[in-house]
Amino acid sequence: MEIKVVRRVLAANEAVAAENRAVFAEKGIFVINLMSSPGSGKTTTLEKAISRIAPSIPTAVIVGDVCTTNDAKRLARAGVPVVQITTDEFGGDCHLAAHVIKAALAQIDLDSIHFLVVENVGNLVCPAEFDIGEDLKGVVLSVTEGEDKPLKYPQMFRVCSFALVNKIDLLPYLDFDKDAALANIRAVNPAMEIFEISARTEQGLDTWIRWLEDRVRAKRRGR
């Protein structure tokens, strides 16, 4: 019974995600949906990446949290439009659903942007289930979280096209087996594009940014 209800919610979500996707295609906007555990470093990563991307590619951000608007304030420092969603208003949802994104899009001038970044609620489980109409899903895995997370949260790692292995500046102080972590990611998703980064020291950030920018430009050319 509970499972039937969940299926109905997901089917309704797919329909709205398809509407969002049609809008993004028409406007030529490339969209990523970035997910992770709480505290993996999504906001710091985006703050640093967007301040490098925005001068050449007009960008906007939608950021989801259960509560507080701290992340929106931090991301606004990158000088781009930011829409904060606090899911408290939607019953404390643990993920961003397509209809919530659709409502947020009304607050963005879609003709003026080429790239839209969605920072999802910090949660390795539920957001993986909800398509929002994005081009690519990505997951941030902090090296402080342990090597086993891809195996323990396989759905998340399966639906994502890229993974940012973050906080690599802390590797000397941890018992973290990076090769095992990468092998676990590939065991769940052999096609995953993996970027090793430190948002704090900015190591590895440029490689990921170039990869993203290529995809933003390809979508605009393909219109």
Added chain:
Amino acid sequence: MEIKVVRRVLAANEAVAAENRAVFAEKGIFVINLMSSPGSGKTTTLEKAISRIAPSIPTAVIVGDVCTTNDAKRLARAGVPVVQITTDEFGGDCHLAAHVIKAALAQIDLDSIHFLVVENVGNLVCPAEFDIGEDLKGVVLSVTEGEDKPLKYPQMFRVCSFALVNKIDLLPYLDFDKDAALANIRAVNPAMEIFEISARTEQGLDTWIRWLEDRVRAKRRGR
């Protein structure tokens, strides 16, 4: 409509949680429900704590994951009975519900234990909503996750009676403002019992263990 469905699920959960609570009262078993983000160090903390507690207080563990039985294997090293729940079987649930705990209890000899530890699914959102009949809820916050988590996930910090601030051995390598983190915890929950620990170096672990053992013994005396 969606919210009504959720309320019905929670009301059904409360009824089963009350049944569990009655069983724990009758048997004189003290029960904690430990929650956190993925990768905060719940399993390592429990592995070390339970191996110290079990020689004097008969203990069992129920551990929940979406997938894999790695944690059960690790916890079994502490030499206590461990029941692994993989919520994949229950539709990939992102939390442990009371009926899942009830089913797991059938696999434990309840007359032979005084202390039951439930390690919940790694998730700072959903598990906070689901009472399982426990005496105390606790949350593990790793210092690598940032100071703001209590404000961003207030429901979790509101429902918990104790917080373990973990991985303090990493403080010298992080931009983590511990005083701000503690203030954020107290802003959400002024009555929170806070323990600063490192599961890896075992610093601070004994203070938490003694606090727990006092509560286990008090419940047995109170029967």
